[in-house]
Amino acid sequence: MDLSSMRLWTLGGVWVSHAVHTCNAPVLPAGRITALQAMDFWKKHFERTGVAEPDQSSQYIIAHLLGAKTIESLEHGKLAEFLSHEKTEQMWKLCTKRLSRMPVQYVIGEWDFRDLTLKMRPPVFIPRPETEELVELVLTDLEMKPETGVSVDTHPTCLEVGCGSGAISLSLLKSLPQLKAIALDQSQDAVTLTAENIMELGDRLQIYHLDVLTAVVGLCSPVSVLVSNPPYLFSEDMASLEAEVFRFEDHSALDGGKDGLKVIKQILTLAPRILSNHGRVYLEVDPQHPLLIQRWVKENVEELRYIETRRDITGRPRFCILQKEKSNQDRELAFGLRN
Numbered sequence: 001m002d003l004s005s006m007r008l009w010t011l012g013g014v015w016v017s018h019a020v021h022t023c024n025a026p027v028l029p030a031g032r033i034t035a036l037q038a039m040d041f042w043k044k045h046f047e048r049t050g051v052a053e054p055d056q057s058s059q060y061i062i063a064h065l066l067g068a069k070t071i072e073s074l075e076h077g078k079l080a081e082f083l084s085h086e087k088t089e090q091m092w093k094l095c096t097k098r099l100s101r102m103p104v105q106y107v108i109g110e111w112d113f114r115d116l117t118l119k120m121r122p123p124v125f126i127p128r129p130e131t132e133e134l135v136e137l138v139l140t141d142l143e144m145k146p147e148t149g150v151s152v153d154t155h156p157t158c159l160e161v162g163c164g165s166g167a168i169s170l171s172l173l174k175s176l177p178q179l180k181a182i183a184l185d186q187s188q189d190a191v192t193l194t195a196e197n198i199m200e201l202g203d204r205l206q207i208y209h210l211d212v213l214t215a216v217v218g219l220c221s222p223v224s225v226l227v228s229n230p231p232y233l234f235s236e237d238m239a240s241l242e243a244e245v246f247r248f249e250d251h252s253a254l255d256g257g258k259d260g261l262k263v264i265k266q267i268l269t270l271a272p273r274i275l276s277n278h279g280r281v282y283l284e285v286d287p288q289h290p291l292l293i294q295r296w297v298k299e300n301v302e303e304l305r306y307i308e309t310r311r312d313i314t315g316r317p318r319f320c321i322l323q324k325e326k327s328n329q330d331r332e333l334a335f336g337l338r339n
């Protein structure tokens with residue numbers, strides 16, 4: 001144990017050094033401490049041990065223990081109150097998890113995504129803020145653009161590939177009462193977690209554990225929206241991921257192969273067989289991908305037209321929109337122009 005840091009564990013003389021502790025976790029205080037003292041202590045300990053976002057980490061954990069989302073939303077004076085022995089123990093337990101670099105979302109077991117609070121559990125991918133932008137984009141399109149072939153459909157259906165915790169599908173369902181959705185994931189952990197997160201939206205969502213995307217063709221009638229935040233990281237970048245991501249999150253939800261396009265190409269190849277005519281694909285991708293995807297689709301997927309690239313809030317090209325358009329041959333057949 002590092003004795004120099006042990007000295008820093010003394011707060012107002014309430015700490016003892018003989019208490020039981022595990023691995024590198026600081027000892028549990030014997031006396032009473034306030035929420036603020038506990039929070040400050042752990043912030044400093046996280047700082048010293050190189051845990052990212054030390055301030056937010058200890059704040060989210062204490063807020064969670066006191067039944068709130070943030071410390072700002074706590075009742076006035078709550079932080080100055082003494083913690084019960086049980087709460088102190090819980091604080092130590094949760095902060096020790098964070099010390100192992102477990103993401104704070106897994107430590108507290110939940111996270112907000114748009115207007116939903118979703119359960120989080122390793123190794124299921126934790127939704128990132130940019131995916132909220134992807135959802136906004138789909139929603140705006142569904143509400144605003146009749147020519148997408150979606151709004152004209154009074155019962156639009158959406159298929160999500162790689163649902164993780166269910167964030168995208170559940171969020172879309174919550175905002176669009178007439179929508180039905182199908183969500184797939186190759187991970188049983190993800191499918192189970194999505195099912196747990198379903199809430200009152202249950203009867204409008206079907207969830208499937210599928211590890212081969214082709215299995216989805218024929219599973220349902222054509223859908224108007226195909227949405228995905230697929231694994232899109234370049235394999236060579238996996239080793240340099242932050243410890244939080246590398247150690248705890250499912251690599252198969254992150255690693256998109258050599259060029260990051262492995263799953264994206266599978267989705268786009270199958271899209272024409274899954275979408276209704278004029279149905280759209282919405283993808284979150286790496287900023288290097290939009291141009292590559294545009295070129296690849298032109299050469300490889302006849303019935304899919306690249307519509308546009310949208311930027312995220314930081315200005316990076318992150319979202320691709322494509323649309324199914326029947327080939328000339330199909331159109332001619334449909335109009336009886338060929339024999």
Ligand code: GLN
Nearest residue numbers: 229230231232233253254
């Ligand atoms: N944006 C994620 C990250 O940086 C990657 C998401 C993904 O591969 N779908 O960790």
